[in-house]
Amino acid sequence: MSLAKLNMVQAINLALFEEMEKDPTVLVMGEDVGVDGGVFRVTEGLLSKFGSDRVIDTPLAESGIVGTAIGMAVSGLKPVAEIQFEGFSYMTIDQLAAHASRIRYRSRGTYHCPLVVRAPYGGGVKALEHHSEAVATFYIHIPGLKVVIPSTPYDAKGLLISSIRDPDPVMFFEPKKLYRAFKEEVPEGEYTVPLGVGKKITEGEDLTLIAWGAMVRVCQEAMEQVKDLNVELIDLRTLSPLDDKVIIDSVKKTGRVVIVHEEPRTLGFGAEIIARINEKALLSLEAPVKRVTGFDVPMPLPKLEDYYLPNAAKVADAIKEVAAF
Amino acid sequence: MSVDWLSILDAEGNVDESLEPKLDTETLEKFYRTMVLTRMYDDKALKLQRQGRMLTFGSSLGQEATAVGSAFAMKPDDWFFPAFREHGVQIARGIPLSLLYIYWMGSEDANLKLPPKNFPVAIPVSTQILHAVGAAWAAKIKKQNIASVVYFGDGATSEGDFHEGMNFAGVFKTPTVFICQNNQYAISLPREKQTASKTLAQKALAYGFEGIQIDGNDVLAVYSVTLTALEKARSGGGPTMIECFTYRMGPHTTSDDPTKYRKAAEVEEWKKKDPIKRLRIYLEKKGMWDQSREDAMIKEITDEVEKAVKEAESYKPVVENMFKYVYADKPLHLKEQMDELQGFISKRRGNESG
Ligand SMILES: Cc1ncc(C[n+]2csc(CCOP(=O)(O)OP(=O)(O)O)c2C)c(N)n1
Ligand SMILES: [Mg+2]
Numbered sequence: 001m002s003l004a005k006l007n008m009v010q011a012i013n014l015a016l017f018e019e020m021e022k023d024p025t026v027l028v029m030g031e032d033v034g035v036d037g038g039v040f041r042v043t044e045g046l047l048s049k050f051g052s053d054r055v056i057d058t059p060l061a062e063s064g065i066v067g068t069a070i071g072m073a074v075s076g077l078k079p080v081a082e083i084q085f086e087g088f089s090y091m092t093i094d095q096l097a098a099h100a101s102r103i104r105y106r107s108r109g110t111y112h113c114p115l116v117v118r119a120p121y122g123g124g125v126k127a128l129e130h131h132s133e134a135v136a137t138f139y140i141h142i143p144g145l146k147v148v149i150p151s152t153p154y155d156a157k158g159l160l161i162s163s164i165r166d167p168d169p170v171m172f173f174e175p176k177k178l179y180r181a182f183k184e185e186v187p188e189g190e191y192t193v194p195l196g197v198g199k200k201i202t203e204g205e206d207l208t209l210i211a212w213g214a215m216v217r218v219c220q221e222a223m224e225q226v227k228d229l230n231v232e233l234i235d236l237r238t239l240s241p242l243d244d245k246v247i248i249d250s251v252k253k254t255g256r257v258v259i260v261h262e263e264p265r266t267l268g269f270g271a272e273i274i275a276r277i278n279e280k281a282l283l284s285l286e287a288p289v290k291r292v293t294g295f296d297v298p299m300p301l302p303k304l305e306d307y308y309l310p311n312a313a314k315v316a317d318a319i320k321e322v323a324a325f
Numbered sequence: 326m327s328v329d330w331l332s333i334l335d336a337e338g339n340v341d342e343s344l345e346p347k348l349d350t351e352t353l354e355k356f357y358r359t360m361v362l363t364r365m366y367d368d369k370a371l372k373l374q375r376q377g378r379m380l381t382f383g384s385s386l387g388q389e390a391t392a393v394g395s396a397f398a399m400k401p402d403d404w405f406f407p408a409f410r411e412h413g414v415q416i417a418r419g420i421p422l423s424l425l426y427i428y429w430m431g432s433e434d435a436n437l438k439l440p441p442k443n444f445p446v447a448i449p450v451s452t453q454i455l456h457a458v459g460a461a462w463a464a465k466i467k468k469q470n471i472a473s474v475v476y477f478g479d480g481a482t483s484e485g486d487f488h489e490g491m492n493f494a495g496v497f498k499t500p501t502v503f504i505c506q507n508n509q510y511a512i513s514l515p516r517e518k519q520t521a522s523k524t525l526a527q528k529a530l531a532y533g534f535e536g537i538q539i540d541g542n543d544v545l546a547v548y549s550v551t552l553t554a555l556e557k558a559r560s561g562g563g564p565t566m567i568e569c570f571t572y573r574m575g576p577h578t579t580s581d582d583p584t585k586y587r588k589a590a591e592v593e594e595w596k597k598k599d600p601i602k603r604l605r606i607y608l609e610k611k612g613m614w615d616q617s618r619e620d621a622m623i624k625e626i627t628d629e630v631e632k633a634v635k636e637a638e639s640y641k642p643v644v645e646n647m648f649k650y651v652y653a654d655k656p657l658h659l660k661e662q663m664d665e666l667q668g669f670i671s672k673r674r675g676n677e678s679g
Pocket of ligand 1: 060511512
């Protein structure tokens with residue numbers, strides 16, 4: 001296996017390339033994914049390699065893209081549908097909630113839906129309205145749908161391959177802030193990162209810091225400001241199904257927890273994590289769990305987005321407060 | 326299935342006298358000036374974007390006739406629902422340039438001062454179409470003698486919201502004018518790959534009302550047809566869809582590279598059909614325009630644009646507005662979150678000065 005230094009866009013592109021090469025039932029569809037190579041260039045080069053039956057420029061219709069992809073998926077194809085920005089994924093919720101996520105259940109296993117829907121998400125890139133939102137909660141709330149969010153190029157490739165091979169529908173959110181933020185070594189050729197398994201990025205005894213996607217980098221920056229504390233940073237990687245174990249084991253060790261997410265606070269995934277901690281490790285807690293999150297307001301346009309988003313300073317403050325409790 | 330095609334002023338500035346609307350000098354000059362202003366507004370926005378002083382921006386270069394011709398056919402009391410490329414309509418409807426710049430520089434505060442009946446831009450493609458139908462329907466229910474005009478692109482005709490809006494308008498005979506700016510592309514997707522329909526206007530026939538295709542670079546045709554459609558709407562004749570056949574001369578937005586999907590020769594062909602150039606020839610032929618007037622106007626517009634940019638750049642967004650406009654009354658949790666943010670901000674300021 002050879003290694004190359006890739007950013008997240010390149011890593012996802014490589015995953016698509018390799019899976020399409022290996023499995024002729026895998027195809028890519030969406031707005032501007034073919035000739036244009038995707039507005040973020042994630043699908044660059046796929047059309048010339050695999051042709052227009054497998055790299056499909058669709059009409060401009062998100063419900064249409066996901067709905068027809070469901071039909072393909074139950075017919076034995078493995079569509080990877082791209083939604084151009086998370087703010088336009090709302091139109092897919094009907095098809096995902098009413099159909100993709102429950103066709104296995106309703107048909108009692110006669111049909112299943114090996115579909116992946118990819119969408120960039122999140123703020124911090126000075127984008128237009130509806131181009132900077134963190135919307136995972138809507139999808140996590142749909143039983144039967146998996147939700148994956150990578151934070152590194154290596155994981156992005158491995159998680160996407162796992163998502164494509166998964167027999168059930170997966171919502172794959174890509175932190176656009178990290179698309180080109182950094183490069184790391186990504187092996188060429190096959191490897192997978194399993195769905196439903198979180199990752200300890202650092203080991204520590206003093207406090208558990210939980211994040212995913214772009215917020216993992218923010219947490220790493222924050223940790224630079226609290227070097228006297230041994231923080232255990234956990235990147236959940238898959239939000240649904242959630243890896244309880246990595247969280248609970250850590251909480252039992254540290255007794256102190258800070259959760260960071262871009263999503264609005266109310267019903268953001270932090271709420272569920274706290275509930276699970278309460279259910280499984282309440283008596284290990286030595287301080288109330290603290291959340292650093294987006295506010296319960298629509299994602300503001302760029303002039304105010306820095307006020308909205310969690311940042312390293314806010315996270316460092318929260319870590320100090322919880323550690324000192 | 327076929328729809329009518331209308332053009333009045335051709336690319337060389339020749340007019341079809343049998344169709345020529347009778348407009349006075351002042352009105353024609355207003356059309357011309359607003360089209361040039363729109364182009365210079367766009368041009369400035371692109372420059373600002375390149376310098377990092379503006380967000381991603383979609384210029385309306387080449388589509389000025391569609392915007393300005395239709396806007397001047399409307400009355401101030403008619404509803405206007407834009408997509409995101411209707412700068413010319415906004416300018417013609419009297420929205421101050423500085424507000425437009427404030428929005429595209431990244432603040433919703435621009436919408437604080439939008440004149441009535443001018444809805445904020447809709448970024449999610451096609452969603453505004455239903456609102457326009459609803460607003461027209463409300464006018465009908467309330468027996469108001471107004472119409473509602475909605476703008477959208479060729480790409481938008483693929484979304485479900487477009488079809489639902491058209492169907493409701495047909496069923497309830499709402500006073501809605503659907504203006505499709507067919508600029509031949511939806512980002513990279515050419516019009517012929519968007520739909521197998523021969524024209525976009527013919528989709529109206531399927532919903533039981535009139536659709537017409539017109540030369541969207543011909544401001545006289547756009548004005549005349551919109552005027553007729555609006556009069557029909559206000560007098561109970563129901564909706565009309567107008568497909569303005571035009572061309573997006575620039576990239577989709579500042580983030581787009583059109584060389585990936587279209588040929589330079591195609592753009593060159595369309596340059597010959599420039600909407601501003603042909604109107605200028607028409608005005609000159611009528612003895613209404615000459616170079617010295619042109620020079621004076623350009624100077625005036627340059628100053629106007631610069632002044633607007635200065636105003637927009639000096640605007641300081643209000644942090645509290647993030648919490649203020651979520652609900653009519655601020656619930657407790659938002660008050661707490663606002664306090665939390667303000668606590669953070671003042672602590673940072675303290676740290677910086679300390
Ligand atoms: C629902 C939705 N999907 C995708 C996008 C991303 N997007 C922005 S503009 C655009 C193309 C729009 O094409 P068209 O309707 O022809 O309008 P034009 O940009 O040509 O004016 C796309 C896909 C969006 N804004 N909204
Ligand atoms: Mg278009």
